[in-house]
Amino acid sequence: MVDDDNDAIAATRHAHHDDGDEDVDGAHDDGDGDGDGEFEHDDVVGSDRHARMPKVLPTIPPGPISWPAVFGRTAPLECELGFGRPHFLLERAVEVPDHDIVGIEWKGRWPKAVWDKQRKNPQTLGGLSNLRAVHGNAWLLFGALFAPASLSLVVLNFPDPWWKAKHHKRRIVSDSFATLMASRLAPGGQLLIQTDVASLLEEYLARLEAQPGLRNTAGPFRLAEHKPVTASSHREKRCRRDGVPIFRALLTRS
Numbered sequence: 001m002v003d004d005d006n007d008a009i010a011a012t013r014h015a016h017h018d019d020g021d022e023d024v025d026g027a028h029d030d031g032d033g034d035g036d037g038e039f040e041h042d043d044v045v046g047s048d049r050h051a052r053m054p055k056v057l058p059t060i061p062p063g064p065i066s067w068p069a070v071f072g073r074t075a076p077l078e079c080e081l082g083f084g085r086p087h088f089l090l091e092r093a094v095e096v097p098d099h100d101i102v103g104i105e106w107k108g109r110w111p112k113a114v115w116d117k118q119r120k121n122p123q124t125l126g127g128l129s130n131l132r133a134v135h136g137n138a139w140l141l142f143g144a145l146f147a148p149a150s151l152s153l154v155v156l157n158f159p160d161p162w163w164k165a166k167h168h169k170r171r172i173v174s175d176s177f178a179t180l181m182a183s184r185l186a187p188g189g190q191l192l193i194q195t196d197v198a199s200l201l202e203e204y205l206a207r208l209e210a211q212p213g214l215r216n217t218a219g220p221f222r223l224a225e226h227k228p229v230t231a232s233s234h235r236e237k238r239c240r241r242d243g244v245p246i247f248r249a250l251l252t253r254s
């Protein structure tokens with residue numbers, strides 16, 4: 001188990017996902033006792049547990065990436081952090097074919113689901129050629145992947161709440177990550193956060209609104225008046241289906 005005094009990176013590597021998040025088959029975590037949430041049973045190949053190799057290796061970019069070189073064009077660049085089941089990513093890629101979308105997710109099965117879809121449907125890539133799914137820890141990758149002032153939209157859909165007090169340090173919008181997110185937004189760029197946990201949004205807004213150059217479009221600690229995208233995440237759909245209130249904030253970079 002993780003030593004509580006370890007640094008944040010170690011904590012994220014060993015983080016136990018106790019928020020009720022479902023895996024692809026509806027099961028929880030890999031059950032191997034470490035609760036790491038990174039490599040799950042069906043992310044590895046081979047029956048000998050000592051010989052098993054991950055099917056999906058973490059993406060380790062040399063950073064900052066030239067996204068115009070990756071996508072073969074210059075277009076508004078967007079990022080979804082912790083995309084999980086890739087409903088939002090796939091829908092957003094179709095919604096804005098003239099934008100380029102990058103998703104970061106540390107559970108290997110979800111980037112792999114996107115890669116499989118792209119590989120299996122080469123004829124229908126129309127809406128998906130503007131999409132890249134990256135496997136890894138957003139805390140480590142976000143600053144490396146994106147140059148300062150390069151993103152037109154950052155989306156955080158239903159971030160893990162990490163309920164236990166001793167796990168609060170794992171909440172994705174730390175003070176330093178708030179500063180990093182603000183720095184990667186282009187002037188006029190937007191940051192959308194959606195959650196069903198009002199107290200989590202309040203905590204994140206306190207950090208984000210404290211960033212010079214970041215402004216809540218609805219006023220301090222106010223919910224967004226509109227949702228600036230049509231795409232919906234898996235959690236968002238489930239909340240709507242179950243009548244669970246969604247708390248949404250939209251910030252913009254000056």
Ligand SMILES: C[S@@+](CC[C@H](N)C(=O)[O-])C[C@H]1O[C@@H](n2cnc3c(N)ncnc32)[C@H](O)[C@@H]1O
Nearest residue numbers: 082083084105106137138157158160233234235
């Ligand atoms: C509660 S789920 C929400 C999934 C999806 N955004 C949705 O709305 O349906 C949170 C997701 O964030 C991912 N996640 C949490 N911390 C992360 C990190 N530091 N880097 C990458 N992914 C992360 C988790 O693996 C999980 O898939």
